[in-house]
Amino acid sequence: ETGVTQSPTHLIKTRGQQVTLRCSSQSGHNTVSWYQQALGQGPQFIFQYYREEENGRGNFPPRFSGLQFPNYSSELNVNALELDDSALYLCASSPGLASPPEQYFGPGTRLTVT
């Protein structure tokens, strides 16, 4: 186990709704990254937060947004849900911005959009 936790485990939403997913990083880690993993695919990078600021972003539209809190936990928010947003959402924490970027993944939240 990595010490990274995510909630909820599973979630079902309707197209057009909004969703918030949560992540608690491993103790001592101040960097959190979010990934989207469609069925049968590898994870795709959404964005990264370092000390409460967005530090990098992948090719995702603005309706994907996030927050990081002073305790380094994080939220992923998705507005105006689309059917293609159905996926496993993974959170990964890192001890900082040092290279190489060792990332430790949580178990994920399975989002289904109907």
Added chain:
Amino acid sequence: GESVGLHLPTLSVQEGDNSIINCAYSNSASDYFIWYKQESGKGPQFIIDIRSNMDKRQGQRVTVLLNKTVKHLSLQIAATQPGDSAVYFCAENLRGGADGLTFGKGTHLIIQP
């Protein structure tokens, strides 16, 4: 398109044999590579990593080989066990972490008894 890809979607090996999982990458600027193992219903689990200034790195029962000339990465698992059954992903990093990791589609390793 993705800059990291895998040659085979499924690999079936006999228990006790060695497994070799391959990965091709297209971006010569990548400077860090990682192999992850993902079991059903779980997040990716770190196996081993290698930096671009190395060509081989060994861990416990695993070895990663990097061939920068042909942009190829491989994961070797010695004496494969039933618990090794999973999907294996290679991932690369381009810019010290801020751009995240770029993953391939994965190889499903199946262990035959």
